[in-house]
Amino acid sequence: MTGAALLGRLGWQSLAFVRAWQDPSLNTLIAAGAAALVVIGAVAVVALITLRGQWRRLWREWFTSLDHKKIGIMYVALSFVMLARALAEAVLMRLQQATAINAPGVVDAEHFAQLFSTHGTIMIFFMAMPFLTGLINYVLPLQIGARDVSFPLLNAISLWLTAAAAGLMMASLVVGRFSTGGWSGYPPFTETGFSPGVGPDYWIWAVTLGSIGSTLTGLNFATTIYKKRCTGMTVMRMPLFVWTSLCTSILMIFSMPALTVATALLALDRYLGFHFFTNALGGNMMNYANLFWLFGHPEVYVLILPAFGIYSEVVSTFSTKELYGYASLAIATIAIAVLSFTVWVHHFFTMGQSANINAVFGIATMAIGVPTGVKIYNWIWTMFRGEVRFTVPLLYALAFMMTFVLGGLTGIILAFPPLDYLVHNTLFLVAHFHNMLIPGLLYGLLAGYHYWFPKAFGFRLDERWGRVSFACWVVGFYLAFMPLYVLGAAGMARRSSEVLEPAFRPWLLVAGAGALVLAAALAALFVQLWVSVRHRRANVVPAGDPWDGRALEWSVSAPPPEYNFAVLPHVAGRDPFHDAKRKGTAYAEPVRYAPIEMPRNSAVGPILGALGGWAAFALVWQIWWLAAATVIGMIATVIARSFVRDVERTIPAETVARIERDWHETLARSAPTTRDFETTAINRGLAQVLA
Amino acid sequence: MNRAARSLTTLVALAPLGGCAALKLGVMNAAGPVAQAQWDLYTTVAIVLIFVGGPVLVLVPIIAWHYRRANTESAFRPDWNFAWPLELLIWIPPTAIVVGLGIVLWQSAHRLDPYRAIALSRSPVIVQAVALDWKWLFIYPDAHIATINRLPVPAGHPVRIELTSGTVMQSLLVPQLAGQVYAMAGMRTQLNFAASRPGVYRGENTQYNGEGFARQKFDVVALPPADYQRWVRRMQHQARPFDAAAYAALFERATIPAPVMYSAVPDGLFGRIVDRSRLPAAQAQR
Numbered sequence: 001m002t003g004a005a006l007l008g009r010l011g012w013q014s015l016a017f018v019r020a021w022q023d024p025s026l027n028t029l030i031a032a033g034a035a036a037l038v039v040i041g042a043v044a045v046v047a048l049i050t051l052r053g054q055w056r057r058l059w060r061e062w063f064t065s066l067d068h069k070k071i072g073i074m075y076v077a078l079s080f081v082m083l084a085r086a087l088a089e090a091v092l093m094r095l096q097q098a099t100a101i102n103a104p105g106v107v108d109a110e111h112f113a114q115l116f117s118t119h120g121t122i123m124i125f126f127m128a129m130p131f132l133t134g135l136i137n138y139v140l141p142l143q144i145g146a147r148d149v150s151f152p153l154l155n156a157i158s159l160w161l162t163a164a165a166a167g168l169m170m171a172s173l174v175v176g177r178f179s180t181g182g183w184s185g186y187p188p189f190t191e192t193g194f195s196p197g198v199g200p201d202y203w204i205w206a207v208t209l210g211s212i213g214s215t216l217t218g219l220n221f222a223t224t225i226y227k228k229r230c231t232g233m234t235v236m237r238m239p240l241f242v243w244t245s246l247c248t249s250i251l252m253i254f255s256m257p258a259l260t261v262a263t264a265l266l267a268l269d270r271y272l273g274f275h276f277f278t279n280a281l282g283g284n285m286m287n288y289a290n291l292f293w294l295f296g297h298p299e300v301y302v303l304i305l306p307a308f309g310i311y312s313e314v315v316s317t318f319s320t321k322e323l324y325g326y327a328s329l330a331i332a333t334i335a336i337a338v339l340s341f342t343v344w345v346h347h348f349f350t351m352g353q354s355a356n357i358n359a360v361f362g363i364a365t366m367a368i369g370v371p372t373g374v375k376i377y378n379w380i381w382t383m384f385r386g387e388v389r390f391t392v393p394l395l396y397a398l399a400f401m402m403t404f405v406l407g408g409l410t411g412i413i414l415a416f417p418p419l420d421y422l423v424h425n426t427l428f429l430v431a432h433f434h435n436m437l438i439p440g441l442l443y444g445l446l447a448g449y450h451y452w453f454p455k456a457f458g459f460r461l462d463e464r465w466g467r468v469s470f471a472c473w474v475v476g477f478y479l480a481f482m483p484l485y486v487l488g489a490a491g492m493a494r495r496s497s498e499v500l501e502p503a504f505r506p507w508l509l510v511a512g513a514g515a516l517v518l519a520a521a522l523a524a525l526f527v528q529l530w531v532s533v534r535h536r537r538a539n540v541v542p543a544g545d546p547w548d549g550r551a552l553e554w555s556v557s558a559p560p561p562e563y564n565f566a567v568l569p570h571v572a573g574r575d576p577f578h579d580a581k582r583k584g585t586a587y588a589e590p591v592r593y594a595p596i597e598m599p600r601n602s603a604v605g606p607i608l609g610a611l612g613g614w615a616a617f618a619l620v621w622q623i624w625w626l627a628a629a630t631v632i633g634m635i636a637t638v639i640a641r642s643f644v645r646d647v648e649r650t651i652p653a654e655t656v657a658r659i660e661r662d663w664h665e666t667l668a669r670s671a672p673t674t675r676d677f678e679t680t681a682i683n684r685g686l687a688q689v690l691a
Numbered sequence: 692m693n694r695a696a697r698s699l700t701t702l703v704a705l706a707p708l709g710g711c712a713a714l715k716l717g718v719m720n721a722a723g724p725v726a727q728a729q730w731d732l733y734t735t736v737a738i739v740l741i742f743v744g745g746p747v748l749v750l751v752p753i754i755a756w757h758y759r760r761a762n763t764e765s766a767f768r769p770d771w772n773f774a775w776p777l778e779l780l781i782w783i784p785p786t787a788i789v790v791g792l793g794i795v796l797w798q799s800a801h802r803l804d805p806y807r808a809i810a811l812s813r814s815p816v817i818v819q820a821v822a823l824d825w826k827w828l829f830i831y832p833d834a835h836i837a838t839i840n841r842l843p844v845p846a847g848h849p850v851r852i853e854l855t856s857g858t859v860m861q862s863l864l865v866p867q868l869a870g871q872v873y874a875m876a877g878m879r880t881q882l883n884f885a886a887s888r889p890g891v892y893r894g895e896n897t898q899y900n901g902e903g904f905a906r907q908k909f910d911v912v913a914l915p916p917a918d919y920q921r922w923v924r925r926m927q928h929q930a931r932p933f934d935a936a937a938y939a940a941l942f943e944r945a946t947i948p949a950p951v952m953y954s955a956v957p958d959g960l961f962g963r964i965v966d967r968s969r970l971p972a973a974q975a976q977r
């Protein structure tokens with residue numbers, strides 16, 4: 001066999017290290033350094049696990065687990081790793097623009113283009129999506145009183161496909177180069193005629209794997225919500241987070257396929273010489289723009305709605321009060337979800353279509369502002385006449401409301417086609433969408449992380465470091481992004497690796513400083529985790545209800561048992577656990593325990609993920625034998641799995657009884673805490689209830 | 692102490708100045724009727740938006756602070772969860788504002804449609820712009836001249852630019868004069884504007900198109916009409932004739948260090964470039 005048949009397009013030149021060796025410059029050294037970080041990081045993790053002899057345990061208890069809680073935790077862990085990388089890239093981009101003002105800067109133009117492409121792609125597909133999917137995974141079954149999602153194996157498969165796609169993103173740092181076409185991958189720039197390398201192929205396959213995973217996740221969550229709610233939980237009694245998860249899932253189901261089709265057609269163009277989006281032979285990139293944004297705009301709400309749900313939970317819990325206007329929050333959520341499919345053209349007002357079309361889509365865009373604004377007022381009226389406790393999650397909620405509204409205002413500006421003509425594709429747009437996504441997504445997910453962490457791990461996160469990190473996220477955001485509005489209004493194009501205008505310097509310097517503060521925010525988050533794990537004994541909340549919570553997830557121990565609920569709950573209202581505590585019926589021990597059936601572990605998830613990842617890698621490098629082998633392997637795995645009949649495992653009643661009795665003993669031993677001490681070591685997770 | 696204070700004051704005073712220098716390059720410093728109308732629209736919308744965002748910005752901190760747990764004076768009604776008057780207050784006024792803004796939007800989208808010719812008494816100048824890697828070609832079909840990376844126009848005359856791309860999609864923006872429109876291969880789009888006073892205005896491509904992107908800038912030079920006519924005549928006589936080599940050079944992926952001028956530009960060059968990308972690569976070389 002010749003080398004090309006064996007290794008496709010792979011060669012020594014593909015390695016970042018070789019390129020840095022042959023042509024040492026700051027630019028190639030930064031690339032090699034990043035590649036080295038990936039390699040060293042991977043080797044260190046493998047070595048650590050091997051030295052500690054943890055492979056077997058990890059495989060048995062985590063990788064092959066179908067437990068929605070473990071899958072959720074793995075999703076969130078993945079998203080933190082990817083957040084670290086994407087944020088590092090953001091800081092590098094800010095550094096570049098602050099220094100490359102009529103000067104060379106630190107990286108070259110092509111490298112800079114890879115940075116914004118990977119940053120955007122990772123933040124959306126491999127930071128935000130896994131993070132929110134992880135939180136929904138963890139919380140959703142607990143909130144609806146179920147033991148798992150509807151399709152536990154599918155859940156694991158989604159996780160491992162996403163992880164494989166994230167792995168592919170990491171591989172692109174070491175072997176080859178990534179796309180320079182941005183997170184939206186617009187052709188014809190990403191066609192072979194203009195981007196002959198492997199970059200766009202990395203992008204196509206990473207995004208395709210990720211979008212398939214997300215479609216499956218959406219189906220899984222929606223089915224779970226339709227089918228697995230406990231007795232008494234009518235639709236209008238679902239916690240708000242379940243509502244937003246439902247709408248997000250529906251949006252995933254309907255929008256993700258548009259992306260899969262867009263990337264698939266682009267792949268046909270690139271691999272088989274089709275002409276869907278090329279300049280020649282009847283191709284037309286406008287079709288791509290429509291397909292991409294038919295996915296892209298609903299995607300924005302896929303990202304933001306779960307955070308809205310989190311804020312609803314957080315604001316209500318930490319205001320010690322029922323949510324104001326439950327029905328209007330639910331209606332607003334549905335309205336947003338429906339309207340989100342009617343506005344995609346606002347991403348290309350400048351494509352030359354008629355004023356009528358632009359005006360219709362502009363007005364539809366503004367219309368979404370109404371239900372969104374309603375939600376914000378609902379949270380304000382929830383605090384009204386409450387008792388607001390300024391814990392870290394609530395602080396994020398407040399910062400979100402104050403900051404998100406600014407992004408909403410600039411969004412209305414962008415909805416006016418004549419104003420969009422001026423600031424489209426400039427840093428104004430970059431400022432706008434970060435102004436929506438950082439408060440509306442990242443703050444929300446971080447609020448959820450702080451809120452539910454004690455539930456998942458049985459101990460609270462350190463409050464002080466949480467505040468430090470919060471302060472840095474907020475200050476850093478304003479410093480890093482407010483200057484971009486000015487620069488955009490002054491006409492500075494986005495994605496610029498160089499700046500020819502010295503007047504932009506002061507603003508770029510402030511934005512650069514802001515990026516450093518944001519990096520400090522992430523560092524503080526990691527320090528917080530470290531400190532909290534070290535001091536976990538002082539902060540344990542085994543009773544399971546550290547915040548005087550309202551929904552069902554707080555009615556079980558922390559961490560919850562594998563089966564979630566020894567006896568499936570019945571609910572009769574919107575805040576079932578809150579009401580039960582007030583009525584004195586919470587924590588009732590059942591007369592007897594029954595055996596519980598749970599899904600058996602399965603290696604299918606990790607196997608499909610590994611094969612899928614290698615298939616994607618093989619397609620990127622055109623190693624056809626490997627692509628064929630891995631795809632056949634995937635099909636074979638699925639067929640083999642369908643013959644497995646023994647997929648359930650029974651937890652005997654005695655085991656359930658033992659676990660539950662232990663917990664009830666803990667409950668009996670715990671002293672109830674008033675809200676004044678909830679962030680101190682006194683809090684053991686049993687809330688004092690004032691009737 | 693005194694000196695430190697003084698230098699701090701200077702710094703604080705200078706920071707906005709530096710900022711103003713940046714904003715002078717944008718629509719705030721509009722130099723033509725289109726950009727001026729856009730800026731007016733911008734200020735109108737911004738004023739309305741104060742009333743949209745203001746209540747949230749005021750209410751969130753006040754309510755959160757007033758109803759803080761430590762404040763034992765404030766009312767506490769943990770079961771209160773709805774009130775029709777509030778509900779109407781949060782649905783109806785925002786809807787009304789959106790309806791109002793929607794009317795403004797509809798009208799402005801038509802009034803400031805980039806395809807709409809500028810109503811000025813003087814005769815329009817027609818320019819055909821071709822987006823290239825990583826430069827702009829401007830063809831003046833009536834004068835049979837062309838320029839790369841410089842767009843002289845007569846001040847006070849309407850300018851109609853017809854756009855296409857000889858390569859990937861790009862977007863032409865001159866912030867002080869008008870908004871942007873995409874240039875796409877095989878298609879024609881249009882942008883109308885005018886410069887009301889002589890001056891030099893920065894123009895650029897805002898759609899990423901490869902390594903030379905950040906340098907793909909050009910100047911719009913608005914000249915007094917008489918000077919403009921002189922410039923056209925001078926170009927017709929002195930500039931390099933546009934030949935086959937010049938045509939081939941257009942499609943090289945490169946930035947160019949300084950603007951270039953051509954004379955003797957053949958009829959139909961723009962149409963030829965539009966058609967070029969409809970053909971398979973082999974025939975397109977013609």
Ligand code: HEM
Nearest residue numbers: 090093116120123124128182183430437494495496515518
């Ligand atoms: C946390 C701090 C963050 C910083 C400092 C940051 C910074 C940046 C910078 C400098 C750019 C390039 C701007 C340009 O084109 O000139 C960018 C682009 C982008 N960012 Fe972020 N970002 C952050 C967070 C996020 C988050 C949370 C998301 C989404 C969830 C996100 C999504 C994007 C996207 C989609 C792009 C566009 C990429 C493209 O041009 O294709 N960013 N960001």
Ligand SMILES: [Cu+2]
Nearest residue numbers: 297344346347
């Ligand atoms: Cu959108």
